[in-house]
Amino acid sequence: MNSLRDLHSDTVLHFGPYAFYLQQRLILDGEVALRMGGRALDLLQLLVEQAGTVVSKEQLIARVWPTSVVEEINLRVHIAALRRALGDGQNGLSYIINVPQKGYCFVAPVVQGPASTLVALETCLPPQHNLPARLTPVTGRDSVVGSLVRQLPVRRQLTLVGPGGIGKTTVALRVAELLLQHYRDGVWRVDFSTLDDPTRVVDHVLRSLGLEVGSTLEALKARHALLVLDNCEHVLERCRHLVEALLLGAPRLSILVTSREPLKAAGETVQRVAPLVVPPVSALHSVEQVMGYSAVQLFVSRARARQQGFALREQDLKALREICRRLDGLPLAIELAAAQIDALALVGLQAQLDNCFQLLTQGRRTAVPRHQTLKAALDWSYDKLSNREQTVLQRLAVFKMSFTLEAAIGVISCAVLRPAQLLTLLEGLVAKSLLSLEQVNGSARYRLLHTTRSYALEKLAHSGCLRLFEVRYGHHIRRARRESSVLEVVE
The missing domain is CATH 1.10.10.10 (Winged helix-like DNA-binding domain superfamily/Winged helix DNA-binding domain)
Incomplete structure (x- = not known):
């Protein structure tokens, strides 16, 4: 179909209404810059460069995750988000198709041209959002993230429920990132963790959306947007009334809630966030086999960030499994334990498990206080x-x-x-x-x-x-x- 050869860093690839500036790794829809993560851009570039040709799943994974062990579901989640960002299937336009048992193919016509000038990024109209920058990769959540990305635009209100430290906010923010291009009026996070007065819930929402405090929810009536209402458990009743009012009065809003218990709002769909998967004893035969389990993947990832050159060895597998099992596959607990790797090593961590609250007190300074340590997360729930x-x-x-x-x-x-x-x-x-x-x-x-x-x-x-x-x-x-x-x- 398309034969793209001798691509240079200053090349611009045009397809549909989009212009892909390779040098700047920037995609414009008219004057609007599409917000995409680095992996989505890597996938798109490989597919566009080989437009008309089926690119195998193995090729795509090798290009985008060259040093990681990645399951196919991870690739499917990113492809689905990429299609959604491009509006694939809307207005009769198709960009990426799945070829069963083979891979993916970019099917839209692509025109190659030089970039006469670089685009001034400040002149682009960015998507609207207030999502924080993600500092670490999301581990072991591709399946639930992919499910939520598919469900949210249809179901409108989903609540992620689970104990403190299970990773509800991490999942919600990853879903929000992948849906940025779907909502015309943006994606907005409202974090209630710092709100002490339940009567200020509505004002807190308005402030988070950049609206005038004291105005009414009528301002949201016509908006096509996603609201992420994060950490709602201590303002549960007010959030329930707010969500029900928004679902009735703002028909184009989608709402993703995180809470340690359901809102019990009309129309609510509850999704319990499961712990990361701990390997069974039968998997302790090789490092490669154990690395297929998400609890281990998270521990190793955080340990490597803490201790340069950390490598998992076969003699470590039993101890690491026991650590992940005793910590219930809780991402917060596993991260805090991995932060101790340079001081205690794996055997030392395992020996300290009976004293886990003293062990897991080296918190994350950038987190809100109740997420800095495991004990603080439980104190928050217990005190309520x-x-x-x-x-x-x-x-x-x-x-x-x-x-x-x-x-x-x-x-x-x-x-x-x-x-x-x-x-x-x-x-x-x-x-x-x-x-x-x-x-x-x-x-x-x-x-x-x-x-x-x-x-x-x-x-x-x-x-x-x-x-x-x-x-x-x-x-x-x-x-x-x-x-x-x-x-x-x-x-």
Whole structure:
């Protein structure tokens, strides 16, 4: 179709309404500069240079991620974002097609021409946004990011839910980056982490969007934009009313929320953010195999940033797996642990896991205070609990494994915490991402993350009740074993 040869750095490639200035790595749609990340530009340049030819997935990955182990889903996410940025499929225009089992092909006509002058970047009209610059790559989130990129323009309101340190904000901001070109009126983050007064929620939104404080939400009525409402858990009720009002009054707005519990707003779709994947014992045969797991990828990436020349060896695999497992695959915990690599090495980190809150106190100075350390992240959630919820969380820490409602009632109920109240309190802790609920062989079982359990145990010890509930837990275990033995005899 197109034969592009002898491309120079000052070449301009024209296709559709776009001009791609290779030297400046800049794409203009008229006078508007398309905001694309470096990898998206690398993908586009390779596809455009070989327009009309199928470029294999292996070629694309080798060009864009030459030194990384990358899954195909990563490539698909970037291609999808690239298509969206170019408006692929709109107004009858097509740019990139997928050739099954082979790769991708750029199918639009491309015209090559010299750049007579460089474009003055300050004269370009940039896309509207207030997203912070991303300082580190996003690891292990391609699948959920790709799903959200596809869903958001259709579903309009999605809420990312999970415990502190799970990476909700990281995922939300990556989705927002990839959708920059989709929304005519921009992508805007509203960070509620610094807002103490719930009555100022609307003013905080207006200020974040550069609108006059005190005006009404009517200013957003006709906007085609994405709002990222970040860290909403402490202003939950106000955010719920705000979201419902915006969905009704601004039909072209999409809203992505991050919170430790759902808003329970009308029309809300909840997406729980899962931990990073920890390798199973069966994967500990080679460094290459273990590096296929996202928890390990994040640790190694951050360790290399901290210690020049860090290399994972086969003799390290067991220790690293144990570190990632005990830290529950939580990105914040893994990052904080990796920051200690030069002082403790892997074996030292593993040995300190029982003292994880003292270990993970070297925080990120650039983060908000509640994300600087693992303990600060948990303090934030704990302080928002009612007194009864705090008491339940403390007492549940004596359970070393998952447990049923009946087991919880048998171990932690008392005159103050009656059995009839416990189900509601457990459901509240699940909603707030401090307790997980799993279905095992048709039975509902609850489980604390290792990190949350360590935190709650410390609180229980300070209350002076640790020994009492350890004894009650021990009685429960012995009783359960006796009942199990009786059942085996009967059978």
